[in-house]
Amino acid sequence: MRARAKAVPVSDPIPTGCRPVDELMGGGFERGVVTQVYGPPAAGKTNLALAAAVEVAAGGDRALYIDTEGLSIDRFEQLAEGRLDRGDGDDDLDALASRLVISEAYDFDDQREAVRDAEELAEEVELIVLDSATGFYRLERAGDTQGGESLRKVAKQVTHLLSLARRHDVAVVITNQVFTDPEGDRDRALGGNTLNHWTGAILRVDRFRGGNRRVTLEKHRSKPAGDTATFRIVGDGLAEGADG
Ligand SMILES: Nc1ncnc2c1ncn2[C@@H]1O[C@H](COP(=O)(O)OP(=O)(O)OP(=O)(O)O)[C@@H](O)[C@H]1O
Structure with a gap:
């Protein structure tokens, strides 16, 4: 048996601030794993990831947000203002915004670099978001003549993020889209078993x-x-939503 020099610290998950969602996940997005949040357009994937980033910022910590879709700063400000109104701290909007590090990616190469460079910040942040992991993949996949080469690139990014999650005890959230499976009766997550394998938690929205x-x-x-x-x-x- 492998000896352990000291107890492994158990740190809290990263909440979204939305009670039913957090309870579902045992408190929030787990550290040390990659959580995949997938679903159709406008399901609320970005809102969940952004809400978690706002919670991190409200707690005085930093979050890295790799944005491939053109994040709405207005929406960030709405969530941050809402969080400030519910809190009792002295922070203002600028303070929260200064703790959100946004890395913008305009194509698949940018995305690869942003994910690689996340290593430099991993020690300083509590949460890393990649929103979306598969938007550019979806485009590239259409012209993929190498038989899955673009999926391998995404998988490589996700395994890199997983290594950061494990080494630095941070939570990693990736968002993912769906495609219509001609043989199935409902939409499925892009990347299939390959992405599912590397994501320790999966939420469908x-x-x-x-x-x-x-x-x-x-x-x-x-x-x-x-x-x-x-x-x-x-x-x-x-x-909180109405059950249905
Ligand atoms: N201030 C607001 N009040 C109510 N609903 C809002 C507000 N801002 C955004 N929304 C809703 O949020 C939804 C979009 O959510 P979000 O961007 O999280 O979706 P998504 O799953 O990330 O979508 P996509 O895959 O298209 O990026 C839309 O239905 C929009 O109407």
């Missing part, structure tokens, strides 16, 4: 009636798969 969102925990290291939670996207944050 869907919209349903009345603007509610349902989150299904499809994979987790210490929580039962198949459990669900609901939330709504509101002006100043994420609210």
Whole structure:
């Protein structure tokens, strides 16, 4: 048996601030693993990732946000203002914004570099978000004549992020899109088993009636798969949803 010199510290997961979603995940996005958040357009993937980044900033820590989609600064400000209104600290919007490090990627090469460079910040941040992991992959895949070469590139990025998560005890969240499987009865996550293998937790997000969102925990290291939670996207944050 391998001897351990000291107890391994167990640090708290990173919450989104939305109670049902956090409870579903056992407190929030787990550290030391990559969590995949996938679903159709406008399901609320970015809102979940951004809400977690705002929670990190509100706690006085920093988050790295690798943005491939053109993150809405307005939406960040709405979430941050909402969080400040609910909190009791002395921070203002500028303080929270200064703790969010945004790395913008305009193509697949930029994305690769941004993921590689995350290593330089991994020691200083509590959360790394890659939003989205597969937007450019989806484009590149269409012209992929190398038989899965573009998927291998994404998988390499995800395994790099996993190594950072493990070495630096940070939470990593990647967002992912869906495609229509001609042989299946519902949309499936891009990247299939390859991405699923490297992501220790998987959340599926869907919209349903009345603007509610349902989150299904499809994979987790210490929580039962198949459990669900609901939330709504509101002006100043994420609210509890109506069951359905
Ligand atoms: N202030 C707001 N109040 C209510 N709903 C909002 C607000 N801002 C954004 N939304 C809603 O959030 C949804 C978009 O959420 P989000 O960007 O998180 O989706 P996503 O799953 O990341 O989508 P995509 O895959 O297209 O990037 C839209 O339905 C939009 O109407």
